[in-house]
Amino acid sequence: MKLGVIGAGAWGTALAQVAARDDDPVLLWAREQEVADAINRQHQNPIFLPGIPLSNAVSATSSMEVLGSCDALLVVAPAQHLRHVLSNAPVCEIPLVLCAKGIEAGGGRLMSEVAREVCPDAPIAVLSGPTFAHEVAKGLPTAVTLACEDQGLRDRLVMRLASPAFRPYGSADVIGAEIGGAVKNVLAIACGVVDGAGFGQNARAAMIARGFAEMTRFGVARGASPETLAGLSGLGDLVLTCSSTSSRNFSLGVGLGQGKSARELLEDRRTVAEGAATAPVLREAALEAGVDMPITRAVCALLEGAGVEPVVDALLNRPLRDEGL
Numbered sequence: 001m002k003l004g005v006i007g008a009g010a011w012g013t014a015l016a017q018v019a020a021r022d023d024d025p026v027l028l029w030a031r032e033q034e035v036a037d038a039i040n041r042q043h044q045n046p047i048f049l050p051g052i053p054l055s056n057a058v059s060a061t062s063s064m065e066v067l068g069s070c071d072a073l074l075v076v077a078p079a080q081h082l083r084h085v086l087s088n089a090p091v092c093e094i095p096l097v098l099c100a101k102g103i104e105a106g107g108g109r110l111m112s113e114v115a116r117e118v119c120p121d122a123p124i125a126v127l128s129g130p131t132f133a134h135e136v137a138k139g140l141p142t143a144v145t146l147a148c149e150d151q152g153l154r155d156r157l158v159m160r161l162a163s164p165a166f167r168p169y170g171s172a173d174v175i176g177a178e179i180g181g182a183v184k185n186v187l188a189i190a191c192g193v194v195d196g197a198g199f200g201q202n203a204r205a206a207m208i209a210r211g212f213a214e215m216t217r218f219g220v221a222r223g224a225s226p227e228t229l230a231g232l233s234g235l236g237d238l239v240l241t242c243s244s245t246s247s248r249n250f251s252l253g254v255g256l257g258q259g260k261s262a263r264e265l266l267e268d269r270r271t272v273a274e275g276a277a278t279a280p281v282l283r284e285a286a287l288e289a290g291v292d293m294p295i296t297r298a299v300c301a302l303l304e305g306a307g308v309e310p311v312v313d314a315l316l317n318r319p320l321r322d323e324g325l
């Protein structure tokens with residue numbers, strides 16, 4: 001199966017590295033010519049994944065046309081750019097493996113819903129899980145969820161991507177896999193705030209557990225299986241992203257917790273913190289689904305400029321209730 005990758009940020013580059021085999025090279029589309037040139041000439045991506053040597057079996061291009069020869073595409077453009085990038089892709093009938101973690105602004109569509117609108121004839125899969133790109137690209141052990149309704153295609157993708165250090169676990173629950181990845185980015189911002197404001201480790205554990213309850217309520221309302229949400233792409237990624245400054249979302253939260261503004265923290269950056277764009281869309285989607293998501297609302301308030309103290313006070317002074325979901 002000849003694979004192409006759309007998007008040469010940190011994650012697209014790491015996934016190209018995972019998929020590259022000496023006898024099965026991978027074609028990586030970069031939006032930036034300088035990134036494509038650096039990958040082809042120096043076998044590195046100094047802008048988005050610096051310091052990690054890449055396999056000679058990864059070659060880059062800034063022309064979408066050549067992707068037409070691939071049997072499947074890993075789509076790793078950021079969530080808010082997926083629609084535009086896919087609408088410029090040359091082929092829309094080959095399988096698309098969606099790897100971005102977010103919900104589209106202006107309508108609240110999940111990545112699979114966007115892809116089905118733009119490429120109605122393409123079979124869809126989702127790859128998601130606890131996967132810091134720099135660790136994956138270095139070959140450190142990692143496991144992911146690979147969700148696809150078509151079991152034959154799912155098995156082929158799992159076999160093509162698997163290696164001793166990269167274990168995809170198959171699932172038929174596409175919606176569950178993508179909701180876990182999108183929601184955990186918002187919750188990682190909240191955990192970063194806890195860290196930045198110095199609220200301690202008890203508070204962070206509470207945030208992860210109550211955040212998981214929030215993710216599960218929302219996911220189930222949108223048709224996800226609770227089992228998927230408790231797996232690699234949900235709880236697994238939530239724990240990873242809520243525990244490390246390697247996460248851009250967690251780091252954004254640390255800055256907010258220290259009293260910096262979202263504008264100051266987000267301006268002039270070339271890398272994405274998907275939770276910042278997903279949080280307000282998720283708040284809307286939760287309202288529509290009749291799902292209570294107080295942590296998500298708190299993150300939105302902080303991103304919109306509210307102070308840490310009143311937002312945390314409001315969160316802690318809600319009426320007491322039974323634990324359940």
Ligand SMILES: NC(=O)C1=CN([C@@H]2O[C@H](COP(=O)(O)OP(=O)(O)OC[C@H]3O[C@@H](n4cnc5c(N)ncnc54)[C@H](O)[C@@H]3O)[C@@H](O)[C@H]2O)C=CC1
Nearest residue numbers: 008009010011012031048078081100101131132133271272
């Ligand atoms: N970095 C990581 O460890 C992981 C990231 N992801 C997800 O992968 C997706 C891509 O993130 P990264 O590769 O980390 O990106 P990145 O932050 O490393 O790089 C930014 C990416 O955005 C692209 N971009 C910027 N402006 C654009 C535009 N107007 N149109 C199209 N593309 C544009 C750049 O070309 C680049 O590929 C995100 O949804 C992220 O949540 C998922 C798992 C791990």
Ligand SMILES: O=C(CO)COP(=O)(O)O
Nearest residue numbers: 129130131132247248249
């Ligand atoms: O999704 C990720 C790890 O699974 C990366 O998280 P950040 O986008 O917060 O860096």
